[in-house]
Amino acid sequence: MTVMNFVYGFIVLLAAFIFQTALTGVNRKVTARIQKRYGPRWYQQFLDIFKALRKGSITHGWVFDFGVIMALGGIMATVIFIPVAGFEAFPNMDNVFVISYLLAVGMLGMAMSAAGSGNPWASIGVSRALTNMVAYDVPLMIVIFTLIFAFDTASVSEIAAMQQGMGVLGWNAVRMPLGGIVAFIALFGMLGKKPFDSFIAPAEIASGPMVEYGGKHLGFMFILHELMTFIEVSLILSLFFGGGSSILVYAIKYAILYTLVNIISQVMPRFKIDQAVKFFYRVPLVFAIIQGLVVIFLGWGVSVWF
């Protein structure tokens, strides 16, 4: 662990932020085109974030600030651990459990800060967000568990590397189709895209956890959201869609995956939160378990594509 690791980490952080924010902007345009609009400028998301950081803000007590910092800090740490096209700022730290649990620091910080505002909408939003997490994470973790069992490693970069060299057929999403479906659906839940966005429903619970944020707190939340999106998409990309052999391939695949999710979500309605739980425990969970059993007992999809 040298200073260079931290520098690399910072570079990853910055690159991830810029890339994902730009991509979000592009996707806002894509959304607009779906809705037959012209849409904002591609860099609109940057403007929004810097505008928010520029504005004045209020605070409801130290936990309101601390939670935001903790959330962003945790998410930033997670981003640093994410391997991008085989590049890791800190080698050997890309354990999938570390990433998925460190991600929770961010969520906890955000939830804490939101609840600390004393606004009931925020608490309702957090309660929905956590319920949503229980819904999507269990099937997803079971599929990831299957991957770890199949490849005998929990390192994201190693799992990604094992899929490369066989083209599309090497992707885990293709080798283990049911698992791929689960991961893809879970990505919607992770990103809070429709139909699983009831926890930030703006018209219903006044954007849930975000209700009291303004100014720099809101800016933090936006940065947090971009970085979290980066983590989640990267994770699914590396684990199920083969990662990328070079940065360019990685970026292209990433952009396609994210845009695909965005496009699909734009034509979806919204699930109530208990409907989301029911859905995830009826379809993806069953898929995940079937996939797990197939891999563990039959060994299909582990070493060869049949």
Place this chain on the structure above:
Amino acid sequence: MNNPVLLIVIPLLLAFLSVIIKKAGKWLLLVGLLFNTALAFFITTGETIIGGFAPPYGINLVVDQFTLVGVILINTLMLITIVVSFDLVGKYSIVLLTALAGINGMLLTGDLFNLFVFMEITVIAAYILSAQAKKYHHTITYLVIGSVGSVLYLLGIILLYNLTGSLNMADVAAKLPLLTTKELLVPVLLIFIGIGVEVKLMPVSGWVKGVYSNANRLIAPLFASVIAGTALFVFGKLFVSVLPVSDTLTLLMLIMSVMTFVFGEFAAFNQKRVKNILLYSSIGQAGLVTALFISGLVYAAVILLISNVISKLIMFTIAGAFTEKYETDDYESLNGVFVHNKFTGIAFTIAALSMAGIPLLIGFYAKLNILIGFFQAQNYVLPAIILLMAIVEGAYIIKLLLALWAPGKEGQVSEKSFAVEKKQLLSVKNTIICLIVALVIIAGGVLIDITEKVVTDGQPLLGDQSPSFTISQSKGGE
């Protein structure tokens, strides 16, 4: 001087004396008890012939280690009971002295008919004592059932005499192997039921509830520990050394005992009144003791018997005090009664925990011996039943203790102010006595090697070959 006959004669003599000197009755009773207790410690094993005719034709008193334990235990317990409730003795001194004589006779005699006589003496005294509660209905019930039991027992020994030509226990035991099961069926059955009435075996224990639940601080422990203990000792003597019968009968008797045990514990679980809990627990424990005797685990049975009667002595005394002071023994109306009577409570708790088989108390030692004995005999069903019943037993005991110790409704933190009004349950003297008895329970459970030495004196009880738990066992035979 250490002639066991004196154990019977002196109380009888004092009983006659107290008829003459009525006012000294109480003190004569105390003298008799003190004498008996003292003498019990000095008598030695052996055979004493009464009347000059050698057995099997004459009457003899047989003192073996089993009897000795019984005599010492029962006399001491009766002394303690009387000392604790000396204020309640009143006009019952003659009856109590007579009962004392009868009890000692029951324990000591080596003759089946003589046993009947002493039993009658004891039981009639018990009828009179049971009338103390002024619930004559229950006394009559007891009288009728008790008499039926006695008559059945008498019929049994008559049939046995017909078959063997002897009434001497040793002689009968020697001649028994010559008889077939079918011949023995009726006499053994009659004796079993006859004694069973006194031992409180389940289908024939209808009298127990009425008598025990209304008895006072004096009578209740007397019945529950002294008379019940004696009956159990007699049962053990009869069915281990005199009438060791065939498999079918053993099985049936075992079933009845176990049924008594299970139903007794279940019924105790269902009770709300302290005395009712205790009396059903007594019935259950009696069933277990008889089951142990029938299975031949004499040492375990004796230890269980000892632990049980000691516990019941303390608990019934205190339960009697409940009715005396608070006019109820429903444990829910006695919520937090021990807040004001901590030492009484401690004695009660130790006795209760010993009953539940908590380690380091004598009840646990008894339980260990029972389990080891049964397992050694390759019997796995009974230990399972015993342990399941131990859960039930523990449940009702802990419920009782919680209600008595911790006042307050569900959801409230226990506070002194929720407890029932403050009344002194037992006098200081009696509390100290109870605590000393409780100490015996602890000592018996901790110093188990000494307990074993005191109880067996190095010889197997009634030829008992079953193993007992010793300190060296836990050390892995070091």
Place this chain on the structure above:
Amino acid sequence: MTLITVLITLLTLAAVTYLLSLVNSKLGAYFTIVTSLATIVMLFLIKDSIGQSYSLSFFTFKLTTVGWYFSMVMVTVYFTTAFLNPFWIKKMIYPAAYNLFFLVSLIGTIGMFFARDFITLFICWETVVWTSTFIIQMGKSRKSSYVYYVVSAIGSMVTLFAMMLVYQVSGTLEISTAFSALSGQPVLALIVFFTFILAGLSKIGIFPFHVWLPMAHGSAPHTFSPVLSGGLVKMGAFIAYLSVTAFAAYEVFANTFTIMGIPAPLYIIMVLGAISIVVGTVMAIRQDDAKKLLAYSSVANGGYILIGILLYDQIAFAGGMLHLISHALASATAFITIAIVAYRTGTTKMSELGGMIHRMPVTYTVYLIAIISMAGIPPMGGFVSKWLILQGLADRGLLFLAAAAFFGSIGSFMYVFRPLSAVFLGQLAPKYEKIKEANIMMQIPMYLLTIATLLVGVFPNVVLRVIADIQLEAGIQEIVLVGNTIVVSNGVLDALRVFIVFGYGFLIALVIFILRRKSRRVTLMDTYTSAEFIHTPELLHYSSNFYAPFERLTKKPYPVLNLYEKVSIKIKEIGHMAESLFSSSKPAITIFWIIIVFAIFFLGGVL
């Protein structure tokens, strides 16, 4: 210094404490702190003589690493909790007895962990059970004490059966050798295994024996709940440990039907562990009482510990053992903070609290760290242990156990957040405007436990080295530790590095935050209300039915709790039947029974 000296010293100290408490209960309560501190010191002193045997009367002991480890966990919890005793002791109905039982239960646990023979084990076990039973009754509920005792008794009585059965077969009571006699007798071994482990299951609160935890934890005196959850529950883990080491379940059942390489009997127990993870999690989410919530979380975490220990391999076993300490610390901390909140406000109901952070920031922070650990989030202790367990499960491909573990670990975010939000965050009710932060004396244990949690999370290898010794002692492959890194076959973890990177990220965020314009402080009630004017903080506090949608999904009646009641009612019915049949006050009925008995005996005797 020998173990016997330690135990006798402790007993003496307990007696001294009792006598002091009779004079002045508060003084006695302070003495419980001294005594438990003395225990820690003495445990360190005897650490060098590990491997030696001692005996006293019919107690025999053997100093083992695993016993030492368990004892340390236990004493840590006792020591820290003891700091609360002086403040509650006046509220106890029997203060002196409380102090005595508090220490005696500690001594009992230590004796149990070092027990060499079954009798010592059982005696110490029962000592703990009944002392804690008597402590629990000093709290809110008698029924909980009763249920606690009954469930414990089910466990201990059934285990006594196993012990005696083993004794009969092997002729020895020594734990380490007695079980070896069972190797040739599969049926017997099966009976012994299930009966022996039952005590452990009942104590650790595995489904269906978990009913006592929420009741007992929820209504025990506040000073004893941390001990119950952090400490005493772990006794069950020790039994589980014995069932894989002394009993050697993997060897004994080696020839039986195996599932994923695990013998079926062990797998059944593990599935019970998995069920308790799910049940504990779901029920914890539904609770309104903070202590009950934490109690159900103990049920869930007990499942992790059980699965970890029973897997008995290089990775998951280490995880289970580490989870033991991390959950003990976290759970004790959480219970202590709730206790302090209850001390100041008088309630543990989450729907009645709120906004405590504005009055008790230290308590809040401590609770936060505890729940981070409890939910298994880095960089706290709970993460490392859960990581090990999950890696172990993934290594073996135990899908269903892993599914439960994932559900439990993600569900734990839900239930640990609820008290955080409902008790500490949100609106502060006006009636709590005046309450104060915990005083220094109460803060000491919180600091100690928090530091310990953090240390386990950042330097887990300190603890894992002891666990590696335990693995060596048990004869399984040791966990591989390189410097500060844990290396397992399918992953590596450097907890320190995770912590540093987290700190790095936090620092960046902090710098950005500080560089930007300072925020304006507004009151809690100045919040978005759709422009409606609300002046009642209680109405703006979202705390009851927190997870209403999830609760709707799991609304179905919960059958196991009724099971015990049903059995109890059945027993009462049979008892009532026996009573009315055989205890009639009419002599005629007794005569009737005599005739019946005659008839049966005749039939039985003649046939």
Place this chain on the structure above:
Amino acid sequence: MVLENQDNRNLWEKIGDFFSANSIWMKWYCTGCGAIELPPTMTSRFDMERLGMGPMATPRQADVLLITGYLSSKTLRRVIYSYEQMQDPKYIVAFGSCTINGGIYYDSYATINQLDKYIPVDLYIAGCMPRPEGIMNAFADLITMIKKGQANGWRHYQENYEWYKQNQLDSLKEVIIHDEFHE
């Protein structure tokens, strides 16, 4: 009230105003008929997101408060409350003639006639009601104003806080009401 024309902003403020101008989040107060004109303004016909504008859920997040019609004294309270919950810099755009002089409600006892007596309005859109084209035009003007540093209503409110408060109290008696329905 006169709009300040001289530009005395420093560089950072200019950059900030650039961001503010290009990313305007709205919170609209649907008090009158004007709100109905906003959906077409937002959706595909006129698409205000082109300008970087978008709806937001709460005043904390929003930059501009749209008053879309007449205000009764009851709603004025809420408007003031919402406005004060917004973060600096914040702007107000008032729709239609009702906000200028009361419009057709000019003689109603329950509505206010002149909005900028109570809160600082940066921009009025005339008409009854303004068409989406008008609204878009107004937003473009608002952007220009912000860029030039001329949308300073929020500063005025801070500087002349007593004056605004006095007007509010004169008309409303109390802004944040305490009665049995709100306690």
